[in-house]
Amino acid sequence: MRILLIFMVGIVPVFAQHISFWGNNGMIRVQNAKPKDMGWLSFALHPEWHYLNRDSVWVPQIPGYVTDHQHFPKAGFSISYSIIDYLETRARLDMFGKWYEQVDDPVHRGDPYPVIGIQGVEWGLKGGYPFVINPETPSEFSMGLDSYIRFGPSLWKYFRNARERDSIFTDTFGFPPYVPHDPDIGYRLLLSYRLGPLGTHLNWEQLFTGRDKPAPYIQGYTDRPTINFIRGGVELLGGPVFALLFEVTHQFPFEGGDDADEATYITPAIRLSTPDFSFTVGFDYDVTKEEGEWNFFGGFSVGGDLVKKKKVHIPIAKITGRVSDAESDEAVMANILFPGTEIEATKSNPGSGYYKISVPPGTYRMKVEAKGYRWQEKGLVLKDGDEIILDFALHKKVATRLSGKVFDAEDGKPLSASISFPGTKKNPIQTNPQTGLYKVVLKAGTYRIKVEAPDYKFKEKIVTLKEGQELILDFDLIKIGKPIAILTGKVTSKEKGEPLEAVVNFVGTKIPQVKTDPTTGIYKATVPPGTYSVKVDATAHKSQSLPVVLTQGDTKIVNFELEPAVKVGQRIVLKGIYFAFNSAAIKPTSYPVLDEAAKILKENPTVVVEIGGHTDSIGSDAYNLKLSNMRANSVRTYLISTHQIDPSRLIARGYGEAMPIADNRTRSGRELNRRIEFKILKK
Incomplete structure (x- = not known):
């Protein structure tokens, strides 16, 4: 009790x-x-x-x-x-x-x-x-x-x-x-x-x-x-x-x-x-x-x-979130920055990836950086009292690789050379003395590559590497005292005028092939004086060959414009083919156009094409269909008899007025509709 x-x-x-x-x-x-x-x-x-x-x-x-x-x-x-x-x-x-x-x-x-x-x-x-x-x-x-x-x-x-x-x-x-x-x-x-x-x-x-x-x-x-x-x-x-x-x-x-x-x-x-x-x-x-x-x-x-503290309201906004690997979702320790402000940088927790930071209200760029990852930046507008969650999933940086071969410009033999990167802290590397090959991993950026070998003139090239890019860059060195000439130029698409990534070969010689810069299309080759057949090849384009004569000390510029290669389903209008009125007889003025078509067929010996004949709408449908078929067969006969094109590669077909490409109500439209087309059926 x-x-x-x-x-x-x-x-x-x-x-x-x-x-x-x-x-x-x-x-x-x-x-x-x-x-x-x-x-x-x-x-x-x-x-x-x-x-x-x-x-x-x-x-x-x-x-x-x-x-x-x-x-x-x-x-x-x-x-x-x-x-x-x-x-x-x-x-x-x-x-x-x-x-x-x-x-x-x-x-x-x-x-x-x-x-x-x-x-x-x-x-x-x-x-x-x-x-x-x-x-x-x-x-x-x-x-x-x-x-x-x-x-x-x-x-x-x-x-x-x-x-x-x-x-x-x-x-x-x-x-x-x-x-x-x-x-x-x-x-x-x-x-x-x-x-x-x-x-x-x-x-x-x-x-x-x-x-x-x-x-x-x-x-x-x-x-x-x-x-x-x-x-x-x-x-x-x-x-x-x-x-x-x-x-x-x-x-x-x-x-x-x-x-x-x-x-x-x-x-x-x-x-x-x-x-x-x-x-x-x-x-x-x-x-x-x-x-x-x-x-x-x-x-x-x-x-x-007893002591009533005077509460002073300080405008504040809070940001929390997590920094992780975009692929594995594992935590990433990162620096969290606010560029252009005096806000002190903070770090995410290395074990959990979480972070928490308080900042005054305002507009910010929030930047997150981590070693081995691409940085990420987000913009945000914060008001007093805001509490937001902002996560960052970072992608790992993809290695940028530069590789190639160093060889003698005259005979193509591999060289033992030193490759340095002036203006950077990157240590020089050596090529393999037996193969002349080299390989190096670099950060994305622009570099001046310098290649040196005993008894050879050094060579420098400037390259810009993008993240994840794998670039092959060869160097041909000239022996000191040897006569040389320089051939340079630009390779572009004839259709669009854009620079092309192409390979330049000196046919019938031991001179190693030269590659164009993929962003500019420019190539440069240092070779002994002489007469060369220079052939240029590029993906999805026709090859082009030109004769070039180089004398001692020459620096010659030769540009190449490559036509697009044919594609299955592609239609090519043969402009300038004319026939006698209401006839399938080809006018002689059309022969150069047909000769050019034959050249395309010879350059692409496995291509099978359809020769399509088309007319305007004047006349009956049956008459126009018969006339277009006769004209298509006339073109086929000319290519077979004059240029010995394999008949199995040529299929003639008349379409009459069924497939116009312009308005048949106008004279100019009817002229466009009267045409011969090549359609690529097989490469």
Whole structure:
């Protein structure tokens, strides 16, 4: 019943400030190394109830043995105040009582002289500093130091039962002997770590006891020794108002003392809290006693902020996200930049790829860079209070490779040469002395490539490499003192005028082929003087050959315009073919056009074509169909008889007026519709 009353004292609204029995920030007896914020004032009441079973005694009045209980109530009143964010002070007043109670019925033997008084007054000062490890988790580590001074008890007149020293009067469960003494002083080293809702604390305390002043009626009294305490605690927040607490305490004498001064006990408790109030209930259990000893406690505290901090609103926007590999989705550690601003760069987490950054509102270019990846940039407009998620999936840089061969310009033999990259930090490389081949991996960009070999004139070329490009670049070196000539020019498409990537060959010689620059179409070859047949080949285009005469010291420019190669399904209108009126007879003026068509067929010896005849709409359909078929066969006959084209490659067909390409209502349209077409059927 009495225990229930003690608990009822503490059943009041609760708070979240977590005040310890000592009056400052903490669990029960374990302190948190982190002080409260500046200006926080707290009041707390912590009642306790401790009782022991005493030895059975013979009572002649019964007669018989009875077992007594010794009760030790206690109440601590405390006040604490945070002077600054890292320093708090506190004061505590402890009241105590002590009386006997016989529980064996039917006889009740009480204590007519219960002891009630002030156990002590304590003042303390605690300093601590938190180190934020990860604000997102949150994760925080704190270190602190607490020091205090405690003044001895003031007893009432009657203190009946202190005839001998026993465990009741030791410092068990926070109950030191109720004996006046000089001030005690002590200190505590404090460590705390919090990870989200889980908090752990470790305290090491040393209490230097003052000189005891026992009353004359206390017999066999031994001075209190210096006591050490090791306390550890774990708190788990189960929500905004609920927390589970668990502490372990071990006390032992530093010097002097005996077994009665040593104890280990566990302390489970429950705490309910709101921002201004808290309620705690729990018990201690001494595991070092054979039958165990119990101490029940409750408590509440109330607090508030005396220093109202003036909140200054700083406009801010928050950006969070993840940087990952675009293919594997693995985390990527990257630099996150805001070009054109003074915002400090940040990095994404190497393990998770996540990042978080706060910036003032505004318009930004957000750039993400990572080693081995293509950088990525995104624009964004942020307003005050915005919280956006912006992920970046980076693509790996594709290697750019440059390879080729270095050889003698006259006989094509491979050379052992040094290839350097002036203006860069890239180290020179060597060609294979047997093959003259080389290969190098470079970053995308523009380079000046210099090739040198003993007894040869060096050669330089400027190339621009795109990311992922694989370029073959050969070098033909001229021996020093050898006569040379230079042939250069440009290879373009005759149809569109665009530069072509082509191969230039010197037919019938050992001079290695030369490649044009794919972006400009320009080629350059250094060769001995002479007469050459120069042939140029390009994909999807007809080859072209030209004779070139080069003399000593010549630099000749020869350009090539390549016609597109024929394609299956392609239609070619043979312009300039004329027939006699209402006849299939070919006019002689048309022969050059047909001769050019024969040339195309000879250059493409496997091509099969359809010769299509077409007319205008004048005349009947049947007549026009017959006339167009006759004219198509006349062209076929000319190509076979005059140019010996294989007949199986030529198929004649008349379409009449069925496929016009212009308006038959006009003279010009009818002229266009009267035509002969080649259609490529097979390559």
